Amino acid sequence: MAGDRHGHPMSRTGPEAVASYEQALDHLLFFRPEVAEASGRVLAAAPHSVMGNVLAAHLGLLGTEEKDAAEARTAFERFKEHAHRGEMTPRERMHVAAATSWLNGDIHRAGRVLGEISVEYPHDALALAVGHQIDFFTGDAPRLRDRIGGALSAWDPSDPHYGPVLGMYAFGLEESGHYEQARESGLEAVDRRPRDVWAIHAVVHTYEMQGRFADGIRYLDTCADAWATGNYLNVHNWWHYCLYALEAGDTPRVLEIYDAALHHAQSPGAAMELLDAAALLWRLHLADAETGERGARLADAWAARHDGAYYAFNDVHAVMAYVCAGRLAEAERLVRAREAYVAGGGPRTANRAMTADIGLPVCRALVAYGRGHYDEAVDLLLRVRHRLGEYGGSHAQRDAVHKTLLEAALRAEHHALARTLLSERINLRPVCPYNWLAQARLADGLGHGAQAAAARTKAADQAAEGAVALKR
Structure with a gap:
């Protein structure tokens, strides 16, 4: 029986496959689009390869695209009709169980089974990579860290894939708050494999979470050739660049990047890219920035997808786009559709729970905010703000919702709540011009002119370094 280079046997898979x-x-580990073609070659050479079919199933799921997942489910069920469990290795049977679980909507069980594979077979890079993404999609920071950390010591640093495994660990460390160790691990991973865009992304997150946005700008500029084009993560890393530019107060630069990289006429309309565009426009919307027709064009792109209930995190960003465009009727129509989905029968899949518990309250709050019903938005978001991780994403991504709560509290003149939220934010991230500008607005509302002026000065001083970095 043929096997991969780590000695894992692969049934019904010849040397070419x-x-x-x-x-x-x-290609998967480095987020290269060539992964789809290479996966196709596996099945062309060995149509009944267990691991080839498992890989294809996961590729249909990782993009969080409902139609791709449905096609992957059909293909995988067809494969299983002709597969014989007796011919599979124990590892392969576990992989089939994990893929089946995710295809059937139980992403949490899929993650647990992949974790069991990593315990027994720590060099199984597919189990690590897919499990890592599942932890990201479910917002499970401790598992995002420990799944990789538990396998890392089994890897020889000379292994070509040690770098991307270390890069995954860096992101898990960052999401768990270990920023210095995360940055060191990420930089080491990039030093080993300079085009490791996930490791670059992990380093970028550490700068974001520590308010080191000028350092983040300089870092992304330094390694732009490695991340800016030709990979599935380039739009997301441009989104991070925009977050830095927002902190530096350079809205024109943000919109320039948005038009060139995040969303334009040639954008493919993939959910993972549209949500980055929506998340950025929403932040601009919270700041009352003028964005022209961008909101309408993005709302059109979301509407053209005709998405069903598949991933609550995507639904939230679709609603952001609709509200930014002033198309509240469409946002409310999506909310009603998801309410019907939750109320309907059928299995309680992971997404059904995410939608009921987190997705719908957030979507309703966004609509309320769009209507100027700030008290309602506050009430809805206060109930879920400490549970947002349950519907996926990173701390940086979920901060859009936390900012919505703060903005609603300020506009509703809930001064005590706004003070509390700002105290939380400033003590966690003292270098953040947005936080200090919000502090100034609160002081204005309370009639504390001197405090407002001091907060604005602090915000301007902090933004200045980022502005210098952008002009280099």
Whole structure:
């Protein structure tokens, strides 16, 4: 029986298919679009390859696209009709169970099974990579860190895939608050493999979470050739660049990047890219910034997808786009559709729970905010603000919702709540011009002119370094 380069046997997979599988795995770890073609070559050479079919199933799921997932489910069920469990290795049977669980809507069980694989087979890079993304999609920071950390010591640093495994660990460390260790691990991973865009992304997150936005701008500029084009993560890393530019107060630069990279006429309309565009426009909307027709064009792109209930995190960003465009009727129509989905029968899938518990309250709050019903937005978000991780994403992504709560509190003149929220934010991230500008607005509302002026001065001083970095 042929096997991969780590000695894992691969049933019904000849040498040619194994070679293509290794190429596909390499592309997957580095977020290269060539992964789809390489995966196709595996199945062309070995249509009944267990791991080839498992890989194809996961590729249909990782983009959080409902239609891709449905096609992957059909193909995988067809594969299982002709597969014989007796011919599979124990590892392969576990992989089939994990893929089946996710395809059937139980993403949490899929993550647990992949974790069991990593315990027994720590060099199984597919189990680590897919499990890591599941932890991201479910917002499970401790598991995002420990899934990789638990396998890392089994890897030889000379292994070509040690770098991307270390890069995954860096992101898990960052989401768990270990910023210095995360940055060191991420930089080491990039030093090993300079085009490791996930490791670059992990480093970028550490700068974001520590308010080191000028350092983040300089870092992304330094390694732009590695991340800015030609990979599935380039739009997301441009989004991070925009977050830095927002802190520096350079809205024109933000809109320039938005038009060039985040959303334009040639954008493919993929959910993972549209949500970055929506998340950025929403932050601009909270700041009352003028964005022209961008909101309408983005809302059109979301509407053209005709998404069903598949991933609550995506639904929230679709609603952001509709509200930014002033198309509240469409936002409310999506909310009603998800309410019907939750109320309907059927299995309680992970997404059904995410939608009921987190997605719908957030969507309703966004609509309320769009209508100027700030008290209602506050009430809805206060109930879920400490549970937002349950519907996925990173701390940086979920901060858009936390900012919505703060903005609603300020506009509703809930001064005590706004003071509390700002105290939380400033003590956690003292270098953040947004926080200090919000503090100034609160002081204005309380009639504390001197405090407002001091907060604005602090915000301007902090933004200045980022502005210098942008002009380099």
